[in-house]
Amino acid sequence: MADVVDKVLGVSSAVSGVVSLIFYKLYRNRTETARQVRQIPVWNPDLDLQDHLNMQDNQSLAYAAVEGLITDMGRTLRSHHGDEKGVVMRSQIVEHKSKRINGFWSDMKKVIRDNTEMVPFAISKPGGDPRFRVEVTDARMATQLEDDLQTTYDRFEPSKASLVQVGLDRLFGEVTKGIQETEQMLLTGTSVLGVGKIFLHRGEMKLGPPDDSSRMYIITKMRLLELVRHYESQSTAYKIMAIIAACIGGGLLAYVLYRHTSGWLEKRRQRLEFDEIRRSIAEQRQRSQESRAAESAGEASGLRDEDTCVVCLANARQVIALPCGHLATCADCAETLPFPKMCPVCRADVDRFLPVYRP
Incomplete structure (x- = not known):
């Protein structure tokens, strides 16, 4: 849906730009005609x-x-x-x-x-x-x-x-x-x-x-002076319409850029967030008394069904989705969820994830 909105906004911005250019050319034409006729x-x-x-x-x-x-x-x-x-x-x-x-x-x-x-x-x-x-x-x-x-x-x-x-x-x-x-x-x-x-x-x-x-x-x-005023009036009208069309096109283009920029920043924030989540989980594992090999074997073979990620069904559930509070996915699957991210359990929008270490 977001792609469709972006395409519509992009086409609308391009059309507004073309309309603005047409009005600008008419404005220049009428201005030049008024100048030539006056002389x-x-x-x-x-x-x-x-x-x-x-x-x-x-x-x-x-x-x-x-x-x-x-x-x-x-x-x-x-x-x-x-x-x-x-x-x-x-x-x-x-x-x-x-x-x-x-x-x-x-x-x-x-x-x-x-x-x-x-x-x-x-x-x-x-x-x-x-x-x-x-x-x-x-x-x-x-x-x-x-x-x-x-x-x-x-x-x-x-x-x-x-x-x-x-x-x-x-x-x-x-x-x-x-x-x-x-x-x-x-x-x-x-x-x-x-x-x-x-x-x-x-x-x-x-x-x-x-x-x-x-x-x-x-x-x-x-008469000549009436004709000059007539073209000057048309020139002013076309100038105003060109400015309005340019403002509309510029506003639409700015909104499209804002959407893409904000989306890119949000994805970057989430990527940094998941890097921090992985570091936090790794630090908690290092403080555990069990060896890294035993932990891997435990996660691979000793997990109960209610403790496994609902997406990949293999890794342990590691992150909580906020604000809904569901503990349902591992860090890798949470990061790969499509943007904008939604909870795989209740489909609510996710603002951020918090790490939870489960030995």
Whole structure:
């Protein structure tokens, strides 16, 4: 049982360490992202940005931000439930259920449909020249984009099952509450901030993922300072979770080491104890008037059954188990009892053994 406990504690400690490492990496990532975003320049999609790109050796800015309004590039997506127009549309149908697990009812969700549509779009300056817009490339790779979509439709349709059906569902432990349909869009005219690589391609400005994979590609409705605070907040949360996971893992590891150390010390104490018991018995035998050979012969052939060790059934009973007080074993068998030691008569835990000399 002790081995099983040690294995469980060891695995738990290792899992906590891995979780702590994951949270630590997320913390470093968010901290570095906040630092990088805080330092980047913010451009408007206008002639100044295009001239600045033309002056660069590779006609690009490795990591910069552009701020403006979402503009379609000739094609838009129309809401299925209204007149809204946008460039990104996500529609979901989710079934809400209540399921009995181990005697308790828990709410669950089952995604029936999750579809995202996207058309090419650009970021342009409000009231500016549309020729200087910045086209967004690889938008699906951008973080924050789907988190900032505006909800244009949200409807929950309760289940219309009969009372008999509801009763059967509860009997089988799974009840359908209803269906929820939602629609979210990135509407044209929305003010956004795009962070990534800004470059010229065939005379047109574009925004895409940075060449350095450690830098994040971001499209969000937040302003730059809001974005920095957002990542700093995430960084703090991940740091706290990493510390908690590390403390749990360290505590479990310390407990495992304590168990092994205390076990080793206890075994060492018992080994010294039995060495002392053997010395005590030997000294008592030396003070006896009978010769050592006669004593050996007496122990081997003259012992009564009630005086022999209950384990080996050959040697004389030599030690008393405390606190139960049973005189049942010889010193050799008492030492070889498995750890933690228990009395072979009553199975009580043994704190220590005392020598008893029986001539």
